[in-house]
Amino acid sequence: MYESEKKKEDLERTAFRRCEKNYKLYYDTNNKKIKTPKPVDLTDVLDFRSILDSHNRNGDLPHGVTLLNHNFTSPFFSLQSRPGFYFIPRALSIEKQCTLIRESLTDFPQPPNRTNHNAIYGPICDLFVAAKEGKVLVEDDSPISSSEAHPDFGHRDGKGWTFTTEKGESLRKCKSISASSLLRKLRWSTLGLQFEWSKRNYDVSLPHNKIPEALCELAKQLAKPALPAGVDFHPEAAIVNYFGLGDTLGGHLDDMEADWSMPIVSLSLGCKAIFLLGGKSREDPPLAMFLRSGDVVLMAGEARECFHGVPRIFTDRENAEIGHLEEQLTNEDDLFFLKYIQTSRININIRQVF
Numbered sequence: 234m235y236e237s238e239k240k241k242e243d244l245e246r247t248a249f250r251r252c253e254k255n256y257k258l259y260y261d262t263n264n265k266k267i268k269t270p271k272p273v274d275l276t277d278v279l280d281f282r283s284i285l286d287s288h289n290r291n292g293d294l295p296h297g298v299t300l301l302n303h304n305f306t307s308p309f310f311s312l313q314s315r316p317g318f319y320f321i322p323r324a325l326s327i328e329k330q331c332t333l334i335r336e337s338l339t340d341f342p343q344p345p346n347r348t349n350h351n352a353i354y355g356p357i358c359d360l361f362v363a364a365k366e367g368k369v370l371v372e373d374d375s376p377i378s379s380s381e382a383h384p385d386f387g388h389r390d391g392k393g394w395t396f397t398t399e400k401g402e403s404l405r406k407c408k409s410i411s412a413s414s415l416l417r418k419l420r421w422s423t424l425g426l427q428f429e430w431s432k433r434n435y436d437v438s439l440p441h442n443k444i445p446e447a448l449c450e451l452a453k454q455l456a457k458p459a460l461p462a463g464v465d466f467h468p469e470a471a472i473v474n475y476f477g478l479g480d481t482l483g484g485h486l487d488d489m490e491a492d493w494s495m496p497i498v499s500l501s502l503g504c505k506a507i508f509l510l511g512g513k514s515r516e517d518p519p520l521a522m523f524l525r526s527g528d529v530v531l532m533a534g535e536a537r538e539c540f541h542g543v544p545r546i547f548t549d550r551e552n553a554e555i556g557h558l559e560e561q562l563t564n565e566d567d568l569f570f571l572k573y574i575q576t577s578r579i580n581i582n583i584r585q586v587f
């Protein structure tokens with residue numbers, strides 16, 4: 234057996250990996266004609282919204298789950314087995330969810346913020362608008378003079394990529410990709426201090442803007458349940474994750490921030506997902522829970538040492554649970570946002586780095 238295969242098999246032996254596989258999207262191989270997802274047993278998935286609703290009806294709470302009620306946020310849950318973890322169901326109003334969805338697709342991926350597309354295409358401006366207008370990104374072979382090249386735009390070998398509305402013959406000689414495919418393939422963008430994925434650390438030398446004021450204020454408010462009175466959270470960086478059908482986020486730790494007593498404030502938008510919260514070892518069996526649009530998770534203190542990930546998002550009508558967004562995003566201007574979010578999930582997680 235190759236070393237890499239052996240490593241993979243070893244990895245699959247961990248409790249976290251087995252749990253991921255349990256919830257991941259697989260297709261039924263028996264039916265070759267229609268692609269049908271394999272059914273998944275969801276009975277063990279914690280559902281904090283229904284726990285809250287049933288608590289409001291009859292006062293019940295499952296063992297090990299605590300409900301807290303401070304006056305600065307909606308009611309929120311903590312778990313006896315995972316100190317430092319907090320779940321705030323329906324923390325974001327529908328209007329706020331819509332605003333954040335719009336921003337995540339327009340402003341947040343704008344340079345100098347970087348996205349997964351930077352490595353191949355350099356910085357891309359106005360991707361969402363280009364996708365809406367049916368544009369195509371083409372490699373421009375003409376050498377760019379140094380006066381034309383923007384210092385942040387990282388054009389390599391004097392070549393750059395530009396959007397065009399041209400179609401057909403003229404594009405055949407160039408490398409090209411449609412803006413709508415690029416939008417579908419957008420997996421992350423980074424705000425504030427830029428996270429450098431290859432080094433798994435922040436590169437403070439990269440050009441960056443501050444976290445947008447409204448997002449900063451929202452995160453500060455939402456962080457309060459995880460912090461002692463009088464201690465403030467200072468957002469310096471955020472990662473926006475974009476998930477389409479079949480996309481997952483593997484089990485990981487976020488350990489590149491200096492002060493682990495500070496929470497990671499994590500906002501869910503769009504289609505419902507399953508979130509796995511493991512323990513300090515990949516061998517600890519994770520807890521699975523639903524994350525719906527508008528839910529917020531905080532991970533501080535000991536919970537910062539817990540492996541976590543997203544093995545599944547649900548994009549089908551019944552399970553996505555985005556009816557409230559469909560009712561809200563009905564203006565002509567919003568239809569392209571709606572079309573995107575009907576089959577996607579967006580996560581914004583906000584961090585204090587130093």
Ligand SMILES: O=C(O)CCC(=O)C(=O)O
Nearest residue numbers: 472474487499543580582
């Ligand atoms: O998508 C999520 O809910 C979690 C995201 C996350 O853990 C991360 O980006 O570090």
Ligand SMILES: [Fe+2]
Nearest residue numbers: 485486487541
């Ligand atoms: Fe994370």
